[in-house]
Amino acid sequence: MRQKGHIFDGFVILVFLLSVSTITKATEGKDGFKQCEHIVKQWASSSLDLEVKNDKHVLQNLLFFLHVPRTGGRTYFHCFLKKLYASSLECPRSYDKLRIDPRKPKCRLLVTHDDYSMMNKLHKDETSVVTILRNPIDRVFSAYEFSVEVAARFLVHPNLTSATKMSGRLRSKNTISTLDIWPWKYLVPWMREDLFARREAREQNGHSVVTSTNPYDTKEMVMPLHEYINNPIARDIIHNGATFQVAGLTNNSYLTEAHDVRHCVLKYQSLGDYVLKVAKKRLDDMLYVGLTENHKESATMFANVVGTQAISQFTGSTSHGDHTAKNSSEQGSSLLESDFDTTYHHSNSTYQKPNQISAADQGEATKENMTAGKLMDAYESCISNLRKTQSERRVNSLKKIDPANFTKEGRRQVSEALLQEMTSLNHLDVELYKYAQTIFANQHKRMLVNKVVTNQLDSGFDDSYRAFSWEAICIAVSVVFVALFAVLFVTAKRRTSKLKL
Known part of the structure; x- marks a missing residue:
């Protein structure tokens, strides 16, 4: 007991x-x-x-392109902005965080993956912000594919140690490697280690050939998509990444409280509504919000909203000069593709007011009496060449991990359950993208209205000019007739006087 x-x-x-x-x-x-x-x-x-005091529809002295990864921002940088702004006007080493005191900006163009917290280091009243958003599920696909693509380039090395050493030697004084840029400085090394580990496992098991019908689930070759999206690294960086970036709360943020806020939102999902509200307000205050999926319309709007204002800021400030800026811009583009992995060119620059821009500092577009239409033509030509180069690099990289050959057709093999899971993990981005679509539609309406008003003004001017011309001709003819009549009258009178005498 x-x-x-x-x-x-x-x-x-x-x-x-x-x-x-x-x-x-x-x-x-x-x-x-x-x-x-x-x-x-x-x-x-x-x-x-924090209210925006200036007119958000007017381009300010500094243009901040908040580049959300995998939205097509790099094509805008090379095919729009490099034609509008000379390399000497770019903020130095932007993607590596500014290596100057950004509270005293000495630049006119800032293009970076840094989040919105960068605004705390800039003159808000002299800065316009633009960005591009993408369908969240497509952006997750693209982030996964790009992480694998860049990491696969290192598989030419016999082991991970050799690949790591090579990546260190690739970085030069004037360029910065993808491995230095957020978020790829976290995602690519993670994927690179995984690729080498799986290659070693295949060699040990004697599996030299891997066959698979689903490129997103080839675990012998590369980390499957379902593992990728559920990894803590992806949860911290990829999922709802656009919302956190626009809100200024990435793990690359300049805000001291960013870590605590992000930690709380990741822990308690309901608190994400506060972040979403702030991100929406940020979009409302921007000069331009583009959509990756609406490629043609977005590019046309960018040319009309941002391009025309940038051109007008420079046009007339100085006389036409030589092509120093053009050559410098082309050098930057060539550096982008010359390295082992993707690199970004950065130049030194000094801040100048619009009326202080020298001829050599004018962008390529402003030296050729550029209009929105001509800028779009130049963009289409540029993007065609850039896409060709990027496609070739992608194909060569993915050959090393065949059959993990990512295509749009391959995405259709991903199960509906996995797509639903990706949607759930990115619920904030889904809502922000819907909001961006509304902003985009309103921007498009405003652009069309402005075009109609401009055309009417031009038409009114032409009609007035034509009316003025006909009126002037009539007056001139009348004056001639009156003068002729007066001459004839005086002559006739003189003859009459002589006859009387």
Whole structure:
């Protein structure tokens, strides 16, 4: 009986301890949520209080292109912005974070993966922000594919150690490797290590040939997509990445509170609504918001909204000069494709007001009496060449991990369940993208209205000019007739006077 009593007492104590532990955890959970809610609310409140004082539809002295990865921003950089802004006007080493004091900007163009927190280091009243968003599911696909593509380029090396050493030697003074740029400085090394580990496993198992019908689930060759999206690294960087970047809360943020806010939102999903609200406000305040899927319309709008204003800022400031800026821009483009992996060219620059821009500092477009239409023609030609080069690099890289050959057709083999999971993991980005579509539609309407007004003004001017011309001709003819009549009258009078004498 005593033994049964001791067992019963032990059981009671165990139940008591479990109850206390459960209550403690519940209390800590409530306190933890309240603390996180306070942190997130405080950040959101201070962020929403920041009003844009200038006219958001007017291009300011500094253009900040907030480049969300895998949205097509690099083509805009090379095929639009490099034609509008000379390399000497680009912010130095933008993608590597500014290596100058950004509170005293000495540049006119900032293109970077840095998030919106960069605005805290810039003159807000002299800065216009533009960005491009993409369908969240397509962006996750693209981020996965690009991580694999860049990492696969290192498979020419016999081992990971050799590949790591080579990546260090690739970095030169005037270029910066993809491995230095957020978010690829986290994603590519992670994928590179995984690719080498799987290659070693194949060699040890004697599997020299891998066959698969689904390129997104070839685990012997590359990390399957379903593993990728559920990895903590992807959850921290990829999922809802556009929302966190526009809100200024990436793990690359300049804000001291960014880590705590992001940690709380990742822990308590409901707090993401505060971040989404801030991100929407950021989009509202931007000069231009493009959509990757609406490629033609987005490019046309960029040329009309941003391009025409950039051209007008430079046109007339100085006389036409030589082609120094053009040559410098072309050198930057060639450097992009010359390295082992993707590199970005950065130039030194000094900040100048529009009326202080020298002829050599004018972009290529402003030296050729460029219009929005001509700029679009130049863009189409440029993007065709850029896509060809990128496609060749992609094909050569993916050959090393065949049959993981990513294509649009291959994406259709991904199960509906996995697509739903990707959608759920990116619920904030899904909502932000819907909001961006509304902004885009409104931008498009405003652009069409402005075109109609401009055409009417031009037409009115032409009609007035034509009316003025006909009126002037009529007056001139009348004056001639009157003058001729006066001359004839005076001559006739003189003849009459002579006859009388």
